[in-house]
Amino acid sequence: MPYTGPINNPPATGEAPFWEYGYIPSLPMGIIGCVAFLLVSGGQLWWFVKKRGTRSVHGLFFFACVTEALGYGARLYTHGHPFSGMSFLLGISLIQVATILITAGLYKSMLTVFIILDVVWVLMQIAGQYFWASAQAAEIVDDTPMFALGTSTLIFLAGNVLQAITTIIIFVFCFVILKRSARVLAITPPETIVPHIKPLVAQIMISLGLFFVRLIMRIAEGAQGAYEKAATNEVYFGVFEFAPIFLIIVLWAARPLRKFIFPLGHPRYHAKASAQEAAIASSVSGTGSQSADHGVKA
Secondary structure, eight states: OOOOSOBOSSOOTTBOSBOTTSSOOOHHHHHHHHHHHHHHHHHHHHHHHHOSSSHHHHHHHHHHHHHHHHHHHHHHHHHHOTTBHHHHHHHHHHHHHHHHHHHHHHTTTSOHHHHHHHHHHHHHHHHHHHHHHHHHHHHHTTOOOSSOHHHHHHHHHHHHHHHHHHHHHHHHHHHHHHHHHHHHHHTSOTTOOOOOHHHHHHHHHHHHHHHHHHHHHHHHHHHHOTTSHHHHOHHHHIIIIIHHHHHHHHHHHHSOHHHHHOTTOOHHHHHHHHHHHHHHHHHHHHHHHHHHHHHHHO
16 A cells, blocks of 8 residues: 655655654654663663673673664654654664664574674665655655665565574574483483573573564565555554563563573682682691691690
8 A cells, every 4th residue: 555644745855755654653652662771771781780701692782772762762753753754764773773782692602694694684674664765755756766665665574584584593493402401401410500501592582482573563564565554553563563672671681691601600700719718728727737836846
């Protein structure tokens, strides 16, 4: 279905000739997005600053929160300036770029190729959405777009489908790891201290499942069309875009990576404690031997 909303023709400098979201982003959704991600970023910053060993993961989650908050800030600006082209581009770019940081944190320990693929797929989605808007604007002002509306939709749809496939592959890897680790842990002596592998992999799989829900909604948007119900209803955006990403961040703030990898604390501190205990034992031993020598001399 073609765009049927208000027209701004001729557009002023920096403005689009139509509502590029297909609707005016609501004020409550923008405020909730900004405040919620800034609040939950505090938990990620705490783990990043205070705990060694997992800083890279929580650092990625922290910057993802900040990027998401900036994206929702751009949506807030669009609420007051519905024809603004720059705020639309910033809104769609920042909110989607933040997902690169989140997925990088989820499978940072895996092959770098998956992070590279994720960057490519997200850039395709951003390009597809931008070309959507450009094609629609060109149609309104009788200009020639870089890509036709149908081609732009296919680019956006392909980026989401390929990212969904990558997510499924990672999910399968996690499932295999979960199964094999269960067999290994079954024969591990009970006194052996090992990372909490099963809860960690389960949490990663839950996060991937939430992320996959978001992708399914975006695929539905591309399949329906740029300005059909799925793409122009902000309730769907809040439920399937905001909520899954927010829940992932909350989950990793409440159950940080270090609790799984270092169940008894970071090994560095154990090494220091062991060294101190050894020094104390050596000191006590030396004092005892000196007392014995004095007794012999007496």
